[in-house]
Amino acid sequence: MINSKKNEPEILKNERFNELSFIEQNIDELYSENLELKASKESTINTLQSDFLIELFSGELDSPILHEQLKEIQLDDYFEGGTLALLTIEGITLEETKFTRDNLLTFRSKMLNAIASSKPTLTYKLIPLDFQNFCILFSEKNKVKVAKMLNAIIPSIESQLSRNLTFSVATEVPSINQFKDAFAEVTKMMQDKFKYTNTQLIFPDTEEITDSQLLPYTFEEERKLFNAVIDNDLEKAISYSQSILDHLFRDEQLNSFKITEYKIVLFNTIKRILSHQDQSFHTFYDKNRDLFNQLSTSSIPVIYSTFQKIFKVLFNDCIFSHAITTDPTTLSIIEYIDQNFMKDLSLTDLSIEFELSENYISRLLKKNSDINFKAYITELKIAKSKELLLEGKYNVTEISEMVGYKHVNTFIRTFKKHVGYSPGEFSKVL
Numbered sequence: 147m148i149n150s151k152k153n154e155p156e157i158l159k160n161e162r163f164n165e166l167s168f169i170e171q172n173i174d175e176l177y178s179e180n181l182e183l184k185a186s187k188e189s190t191i192n193t194l195q196s197d198f199l200i201e202l203f204s205g206e207l208d209s210p211i212l213h214e215q216l217k218e219i220q221l222d223d224y225f226e227g228g229t230l231a232l233l234t235i236e237g238i239t240l241e242e243t244k245f246t247r248d249n250l251l252t253f254r255s256k257m258l259n260a261i262a263s264s265k266p267t268l269t270y271k272l273i274p275l276d277f278q279n280f281c282i283l284f285s286e287k288n289k290v291k292v293a294k295m296l297n298a299i300i301p302s303i304e305s306q307l308s309r310n311l312t313f314s315v316a317t318e319v320p321s322i323n324q325f326k327d328a329f330a331e332v333t334k335m336m337q338d339k340f341k342y343t344n345t346q347l348i349f350p351d352t353e354e355i356t357d358s359q360l361l362p363y364t365f366e367e368e369r370k371l372f373n374a375v376i377d378n379d380l381e382k383a384i385s386y387s388q389s390i391l392d393h394l395f396r397d398e399q400l401n402s403f404k405i406t407e408y409k410i411v412l413f414n415t416i417k418r419i420l421s422h423q424d425q426s427f428h429t430f431y432d433k434n435r436d437l438f439n440q441l442s443t444s445s446i447p448v449i450y451s452t453f454q455k456i457f458k459v460l461f462n463d464c465i466f467s468h469a470i471t472t473d474p475t476t477l478s479i480i481e482y483i484d485q486n487f488m489k490d491l492s493l494t495d496l497s498i499e500f501e502l503s504e505n506y507i508s509r510l511l512k513k514n515s516d517i518n519f520k521a522y523i524t525e526l527k528i529a530k531s532k533e534l535l536l537e538g539k540y541n542v543t544e545i546s547e548m549v550g551y552k553h554v555n556t557f558i559r560t561f562k563k564h565v566g567y568s569p570g571e572f573s574k575v576l
Contacts, residue, residue, distance in 0.1 A: 216322070226320065229315065229316065230282070231316070232335075258272055265298075267294070312339055313346065317331065345421075395449065434456065479500060
């Protein structure tokens with residue numbers, strides 16, 4: 147028998163091969179297009195979910211059509227309520243917060259992968275609110291189960307992202323309409339996170355810090371140290387940190403349990419200071435790993451000396467110092483800022499005043515004085531507002547206008563973030 151394929155003309159073989167290649171290529175293209183469509187649909191759903199929640203939290207949704215909307219954006223499992231958590235990622239830089247929505251969704255994917263690899267035990271929805279804050283919706287209403295899952299996944303996520311995480315978890319709600327109240331609750335807890343004994347996982351019943359056995363030094367002593375760092379007062383920061391160390395380690399006969407307890411307390415203080423400055427404890431620890439490794443000893447003098455060095459590095463990272471620069475242009479810019487910060491001063495204003503580009507001014511300040519323009523302006527405004535509050539002549543709205551804030555709510559929010567108290571609370575404390 148003659149093999150017809152063997153005697154098939156070469157031209158027909160080539161045609162058959164080209165036909166097969168064409169089919170394979172079409173299959174690959176269809177597969178790629180299908181993946182793209184799937185990714186596009188998922189991206190659209192994520193965007194719709196995020197927009198829906200923001201409207202829900204602000205109370206702008208029409209209740210009668212809620213159930214239909216939930217089905218369309220795949221959130222119908224939450225119609226009968228559940229548990230809401232707010233996740234804040236510490237140490238996010240100013241540049242990162244300006245990322246686009248696409249960048250935000252990419253980071254969301256990274257967060258989802260980090261959570262998935264931690265083997266979560268409950269179903270959830272992760273919704274980005276901005277680059278630093280994410281909502282997590284659980285249909286689960288059992289607080290113990292939610293806490294167990296979050297406690298299990300936090301170390302893994304922090305390790306993968308090299309960031310510190312804070313979760314605030316609201317009281318469970320019976321209906322999706324009440325997630326608005328839950329969001330207000332988690333937001334308030336997140337704003338007040340430094341007053342809790344656990345700043346990593348906060349529930350409504352989490353114990354607040356008091357001047358009790360928890361802190362060997364008072365909360366007010368720690369607050370003074372915070373304010374010294376915020377005010378860029380290196381001398382006071384060193385003095386307060388020294389006072390805390392003297393308080394802790396004056397007894398050289400401490401047992402190992404107390405030594406470990408004091409180390410943890412100091413770590414938490416350092417973490418809170420870094421968090422106030424939007425810096426990551428993980429990054430700080432990695433950068434100074436050799437110093438932290440010296441704390442493995444039980445020798446009181448060595449521990450005392452090592453914490454002195456750690457605080458020195460901490461202050462170097464967190465406290466601005468521009469007196470050492472000799473560059474005349476930089477000094478002129480700083481002087482102008484110091485004289486005009488109570489206006490609504492912007493980089494554009496500086497650019498016009500000094501006839502230099504905004505980017506060049508930013509680089510100049512950073513290079514010669516290690517100054518971030520926005521952060522420096524904020525520190526000056528907060529310091530001045532403290533002075534005005536101490537005078538007792540002006541109300542909060544008047545001070546807000548005097549230091550250059552267009553909206554009093556922005557002033558109050560910024561003040562509380564940096565000082566730990568609202569302007570009104572600050573006046574009462576003092």
